[in-house]
Amino acid sequence: MIKVNFNAEVDEARAQKILAEIKKDKMGGWMELPRKYDMGEFARIKEAAKKINEESEYLVCIGIGGSYLGHRAVIEALRPKSETKIIYAGNSLSRRELEWALAKVGDHDFSINVISKSGTTLEPAIAFEAFKKKLVEKYGAEEATRRIYATTDAKQGALHDEATENGYTKFVVPDNIGGRYSVLTAVGLLPMAVAGVDVDKMLKGAAEAVETAVEPALNYAFMRYALDAKKYDTEIFASFEPSTVYFNEWLKQLFGESEGKDKRGILPDSVIYSTDLHSLGQYLQDGRRNLFETIIDFPTDDLNAKIVAAVRIAHTGGGIPVLNISVTSFDEKGFGELIYFFELACAVSAKLIGVNPFDQPGVEKYKLELHKLLG
Template identity: 30%
Template sequence: MNYQHNFNPSISDMDVFNEIVKEKENIGYYNLVYQDTSDFKEYAKSVKQKNIVVIGIGGSTLGTYAIYKFLKHSKTLSKQLYFLETTDPIDIKSKVEAIDLKDTLFIVISKSGTTIETVSIFKYINSLVKCNQTNTLVITENDSKLNSYAKTNNIKTFEIPKDVGGRFSVFSAVGLLPLAIVGIDIDELLKGTRKIHDSFFGIDSNRDVYNRLLKKARFFVEYKNNFNINVVFSYSSRLEGFNKWYIQLWGESLGKIDINSTRQGLTPIGIIGPIDQHSFLQLIVEGKRDKTVTVIKVDDFDSNLKIPDIKLHGLEELDYLDNIKFSSLINQQADATIESINNLNDIPCDVITIDGVSERSIASLMYEYELLTSICAKFMYINAYDQPGVEAGKIILKEKLNK
């Protein structure tokens, strides 16, 4: 007797894990944790310009910005990093006017090499200053038209591997090279990713990452019809860039049609505490029960800034704030929010506490979210690495512009 089926029952954690292990053979982001960074560091040492401008959009900029935003106020960096990523003319003009273009290295990043936003901005920059081998670097696939342009003009290039998707590319040349140039320790970044990688894949004895990610992903997928919105509530303004990166990673990877032609998706929202305690928290607490909440805390802010012991007439009842560190205040605000949510007993909530403001901590967090995204995709029977939903708009735009 022959038997065929297309049933897709809920699969076991081990089956999902085995699928991820198999996927490692042709999805390149998993293995970036072990790459050699010597070429990146060698090139970084040769850069003399004080301003580094990344021209790109989406996966070409969001991850780099997330790391730079998180670290820049706690590092003594030798250079300034800027991002040109939108075709908004006001944004372009205001940023360009604030930069000394004669003392700038332009890093043009496009995996396909034909990204309209990126090429448009690069054309504009070329109208202001001559971009050549002395002030321009290209990061792209080795067979793209942008790569051909760079070779023709003797412009230095670094490769984006074909098996590394744009939104999973932050730990490739896309992110590591600009970050190395401005003075961030990219080897420490990769140590952070390796810690998560090795725990998940069982290379070390600690399987904590495996256990928590499989449990979290299974909950998200099995309860996706009840809790379709996933809120990341980051209690640090330094994580604003991470929130933006997470929204792209989650939305573009998981909003798909599965193998049964069923529309799937989990909706990402990124908010910042304590700012959004005064806005979005109201919706979480008393709104529809369709949201999970992940609170991200920073244990050590690398800051001793305190509320000063001064008297304000009429506000004496708030003198209990005197001499409290702002870092302590924001973490107690986070704890109060967590407790208020947990007391309701009907809002799924978890808490991630990263140890401090360091390369390892932000890289560990981001690599963990990359893994979580891939695991959710396996449970949902979808491809996390394509984006057919955005292709139609690109085709229409090209047709309009060609008329």
């Protein structure tokens, strides 16, 4: 269960109106997803994960942004045990990184999970071509086809068409769920299942959060709204677990892409303590007072608990508002709850400042300019 240590002034009428708007939105499908998941597809995901585990030493997950950050966050945080290792590709245009990933796979048995709603995003498209070529060279065209799993649009798009034409195993990126809200769809569930994450337990945690996370999520959203009105325009997400660095990265994408529009939105940043107490900690203690801190408090040992308490006392005393969000378990259930909590709080936060939580026009502008430069 998610708990917060603060009480915002929640306008209940406005909150309920916003919740209804999100639920009716064409991109609000994630709100009821944990309780209404397509169990037929869920069974196919687990069956595919079993097959990949049996025949591959590596699964190459190809995607960028919402197509990879969420499941990488969970896998790296929980460090589950699986004979099949996950390698990430297609999340940058670095030739060095692509060559490193190809060399890492080497002559080992591997499969590919390419994740893209359209199939035209440049970074994953380049990586997919490189790994597909390696797959065909190693296994031949027919066996290579069996080892490609495409998570894409249900009806259209370049990747959908290629997968249909070649007979790749397909999973769906739902039309009513955007990338950064898609962790609990096949986008995230297949890689997590392959890595050894208990996806049943994760969905159970998220399903419970549909009921239990609403009140704390509204509290958090309205608290952020109040702080923004007082010119606290930067939020520092703080964790005391080094393995959660990619969870922080997912949070930065979630809030940055959802809120950062029309010259509005709180700038999201992150730290990992106690490491960053010896670097950015100085700025947080004595720098500009335009920021607030949100501590994600996982169950921990006594020493870390004392560090959490010391940070809260020091930073509050230094003039920083410090919010505390705690989750009861550092496991699949806890992360299922936490993911749903932040998705809901983020969507409400965006609505409070009058922007669309589900589009990303700035990202599309960069893509357009890049395509122009590439001819």
